[in-house]
Amino acid sequence: MRTPEPDLKALMLAGLAGDAAAYRTLLESLERELAPFFRRRLAGDAAEAPDLVQETLIAIHTRRGTYDHSQPFAAWVYAIARHKLVDHFRRRGRAATIPIEDGGALFAADESAGAEARHDLENALARLPPATQSLIRDIKLRELSHAEAARSRGMSETAAKVAVHRGMKKLANMLRPQKDTPP
């Protein structure tokens, strides 16, 4: 059961007004959403995910006054989670390359909704040229840097970026939902 974004925002606004019950519900949903978010991005050391979830919840709580009501709530949560993750990598001395997303991804791509989406993605990927396919797999799914992916193929970083960009555009076109199709 997933809580859609407008509900989270409503819960947040109620929490900011002092409604403890709404606020607790909000933190519980966020805790559920954040766990897969960190697990996916931590890859090797997913065991750290629970700690990061806790730290992020605490940061969300202590800095809740900085949420601007006119902005999407998911983007605010995502920015805090991302900052925590960058900080984690920095402490580990690992170069952090985390894409700046709009926050939609935090709620759109968790594990419960994953299987169907992965199926669609695989189908769409299969229709791209093989070289582009493997580049996108390395960079977007395995989160290698453009430089790493380019080096292993003996191509320039710019060429890799252009190829990935074109491939992603095609993918986006294939995956764009038709307006009149029922969900």
Add this chain to the structure above:
Amino acid sequence: MSELPRQLSAGLAAVPPFFVPRRLLLGLGGGVLVSILGVVAFLHLRPDLLDAMGTAMFWVKLAYPLSLALVAGLAAERLARPAATARDRLVWLALPFGAVALAAIVQFVTAAPHSRDAIVMGGSARVCPFLVLAASLPPLLGLIWAMRGLAPTRLRETGAVIGLAAGGVGAFAYAWHCTEWGAPFLAFWYTLGILAAAALGALLGPILLRWK
């Protein structure tokens, strides 16, 4: 499911409206108060204060740094929120910088050659930037305190912007002591002190604004 949501929501207090600007104003205001008291106590108000109030330059020397502080403060209000940008607010800095630079050029060009030294170097060029920087330290500390309770994610940029705001109000406090009247003096030496405060903020931001 951990105990955290229950613990954090227990005894939840409402967040007052305008939480971010209020906190920033509190840090800035507290700091400025200390700076003004410091200027009055250690440097003293300029002796010709009442006469000076009749001159335009006295007010320009207050308005210029204050307008820089205003723009920087508005930018800080943005940067206090995660992943926010403040470029669209910072472009307004061009207005006070540009206006004072223009006034300085006009005054310099139209001044008699023998009086140019007085309007560029005055009698206090050597101490002015340092005293402006010193006067900006209390508001800088206040703003760092304020930001540590907010959620900036661009720490160097945020540090520079609160340094600029602190430099602006620091120069405002110092102007009550300073007797210089040249626009070139203001454009160069005041700006230098203010930018030094911004540089200090940029230096301290990544260290002191890190999230615990």
